Amino acid sequence: MSIRFDGRVALVTGAGGGLGRTHALELARRGAKVVVNDLGGAVDGSGASSEAAQKVVDEIRALGGEALANGASVTDEGAVARLVKETHETFGRIDILVNNAGILRDKSFAKMEMSDFQRVLDIHLMGAAKVTRACWPLMREQRYGRIVMTTSPTGLFGNFGQSSYGAAKAGLVGLMHTLKLEGQKDNIHVNTIMPIAATRMTEGLFPPEMIQRFKPEQVTAGLMCLLDEQAPTGLILAAGGGFFATSQVVESGGITLPSEQVTPEAIRDRWAELSDTAGATPFFAVENELKKIIGALGKVS
Ligand code: NAI
8 A cells, every 4th residue: 555645734844955855745746735844045054045945836736736835944933833823724734744954064063163053953953843842732633643853873873073963963863752752642653764865965975976876765755654644653764875774772781780789890890791782672761761770670689
């Protein structure tokens, strides 16, 4: 059975180009009505123009789809509230939200201006939180929602010169993990996509053979699975060049020391054992980790 979004309304932020554009187009091809949001600035977030969003809306209409352009910045709470209100008034609901808008202000941490660091966090992390917060009551009322955050390998693993971007992208994973729990009873699923794609953001970073191979459309194909009615919740999907995997935070099996033996030296001396990932497990929520710890403590007198 093919994945379809007939009758669904989708909002994609930062959809005037790159990955957001291919996400919006594919959602429309598969039947969704799409709101294409984009501030239309440069990669570093400077400038603004409503043209980028409008162009993608024109592409969707040329395919026979329904779409609406919006030029709000995801950082502007008032404009975000108007965007959500307008979407609701025009299409009657919001089923799907893809938090995709983002910028880069790369610099080594030693040279970093904190105003740049703040701006990157404001757009990626606070922007996604603001748009999600504005959609949340509607999704709860509908008892249906599919939300995707966009992280990056930098957020999970680190990349030289990308401290602000990495902090913001890791923050989005943290946001997902709590929202997946808070959304569960209202059928709101929250997942994260971790893309690698040749776009203007990665221009100059990828050698020519990678540009050919890492097409945004391949990331979009994975994203569709996270937006489907059958979507899981709380997953991070790595997607790039036709490669797909789930990325997880896991904890090693660990060791338990009897209370009277807890000293820094005893911990140091068993470092290899406590950090051995052979028995590593991911947890769905804090309580699962606590259960494991309490179980382990119970076995030590
Ligand atoms: P892109 O630069 O083409 O797309 C980002 C879009 O966000 C732009 O169209 C931009 O105008 C828009 N935007 C920026 N600030 C905004 C704001 N305040 N409000 C509304 N829209 C705003 O780059 P790309 O690669 O398509 O990036 C999309 C997302 O994927 C970003 O979150 C990026 O961090 C993430 N990502 C991309 C990777 C890649 O390999 N291309 C790797 C990992 C993550």
